[in-house]
Amino acid sequence: MPTQKYMCIHRSAPGKPQSQQGNPQPSPAQMQEMYAAFNAWKEKFKDNILDMGAPLKSGGTVVTKAGVTDGPFVEMKEIVGGYMIVSADNVERAIEVARESPGVMSPGSSVEVREIREVPGS
Numbered sequence: 403m404p405t406q407k408y409m410c411i412h413r414s415a416p417g418k419p420q421s422q423q424g425n426p427q428p429s430p431a432q433m434q435e436m437y438a439a440f441n442a443w444k445e446k447f448k449d450n451i452l453d454m455g456a457p458l459k460s461g462g463t464v465v466t467k468a469g470v471t472d473g474p475f476v477e478m479k480e481i482v483g484g485y486m487i488v489s490a491d492n493v494e495r496a497i498e499v500a501r502e503s504p505g506v507m508s509p510g511s512s513v514e515v516r517e518i519r520e521v522p523g524s
Contacts, residue, residue, distance in 0.1 A: 404450060404489040407518040408496040410503070412455075412484040415510035440504045447488070447499045455486035480512075493517060 428436065444451065464471050484505075490496040493515065500506065500513040 404491045404495070406490055406492070406496075407452065408488050408490060408493070409516045409518055410455075410486045410488060410496070410500045411482055411514040411516065412486075412505055413480040413512045413514060414483050414508065416481050436504065443502055443504055446502070450488045450490055450495065450499050451486060452489050453487040455484050457484045458482060487518070 444454075461472065488496050488499050490499065496515050496517075500515050503513060505511055506513055
């Protein structure tokens with residue numbers, strides 16, 4: 403069993419949804435291909451994927467010592483759209499899991515891989 407944990411943060415460029423960019427929605431056959439690729443990736447890395455995470459809703463709340471605010475937020479060059487937690491023996495393996503993720507194949511998308519530091523006693 404791999405020993406290190408990594409958070410994979412899914413990012414994309416802000417912008418209009420694909421349907422508003424003049425790009426048509428995928429056909430049912432294309433959607434089937436996308437799901438097949440996703441399921442094949444999940445199966446290949448099932449021993450590494452601890453938590454598939456989930457997409458994040460837009461917006462959010464910023465908490466500071468001074469209080470809580472719903473915005474305004476700083477101008478973003480990227481949107482954090484989701485996360486997952488993987489386990490791997492080293493960062494190279496965690497990067498391999500992220501690199502082969504179907505989400506990385508979307509134009510303007512990326513995944514940031516960060517090692518989760520173990521806190522003694524927790």
